[in-house]
Amino acid sequence: xxxxxxxxxxxxxxxxxxxxxxxxxxxxxxxxxxxxxxxxxxxxxxxxxxxxxxxxxxxxxxxxxxxxxxxxxxxxxxxxxxxxxxxxxxxxxxxxxxxxxxxxxxxxxxxxxxxxxxxxxxxxxxxxxxxxxxxxxxxxxx
Ligand code: HEM
Numbered sequence: 001x002x003x004x005x006x007x008x009x010x011x012x013x014x015x016x017x018x019x020x021x022x023x024x025x026x027x028x029x030x031x032x033x034x035x036x037x038x039x040x041x042x043x044x045x046x047x048x049x050x051x052x053x054x055x056x057x058x059x060x061x062x063x064x065x066x067x068x069x070x071x072x073x074x075x076x077x078x079x080x081x082x083x084x085x086x087x088x089x090x091x092x093x094x095x096x097x098x099x100x101x102x103x104x105x106x107x108x109x110x111x112x113x114x115x116x117x118x119x120x121x122x123x124x125x126x127x128x129x130x131x132x133x134x135x136x137x138x139x140x141x142x
Pocket of ligand 1: 005009063
C-alpha cells in the first residue's frame with residue numbers, strides 16, 4: 001500500500017509541475033507579437049502538456065488504486081468528510097488540466113482571447129488547490 005501511495009505522491013508532484021508552469025507560459029505567450037517567439041512557445045507548451053498528461057494520468061491511476069485498496073472491506077472509508085472534499089478539489093484540478101489543454105490548442109492556432117493579467121489570476125488556482133488538498137489529506141480536519 002505504501003508503494004502505491006509513494007508513486008501517487010511522485011506523480012502528483014509531476015502533475016503540478018505542469019499545472020504550475022503551463023499557465024506561466026500562457027502569461028508570456030499572450031504578451032508577445034514576435035512570430036519566432038510564438039513558434040518557440042507553441043513547442044514548449046505542447047511538450048509540457050505531454051508531461052502534464054502523463055503526471056495527471058498516473059497520479060489519478062495510483063489515487064484510484066489507493067481509493068479502492070483502502071476502502072476494500074471498510075465501507076465507512078467512503079464516508080470521511082476530508083476525502084469527499086479532497087476528491088472534489090481533485091476533480092476541479094482535472095477540469096483545470098482539460099482547460100489548459102484547450103488553451104494550448106487555442107495558442108497553437110493563434111486564437112488566444114485572454115490577456116496576461118487574466119492568465120496571472122488563472123495561474124493561482126493550482127496553488128490554492130495544492131494547499132487545501134495537502135491540509136485535507138495530512139491534517140484531516142473533518
Ligand atoms: C486525482 C485524484 C486523486 C485521488 C483519487 C486520490 C486518492 C488518494 C487516496 C485514496 C489516498 C490515501 C489516503 C489514505 O491514506 O486514506 C491518497 C493519499 C494522498 N494523496 Fe491523493 N488522490 C488524488 C489526487 C491528489 C492530489 C491532487 C494531491 C495533491 C495535491 C494528492 C495528495 C495526496 C497525499 C499527499 C497523500 C498521502 C496522505 C497521507 O498518507 O498522509 N492526491 N490520495
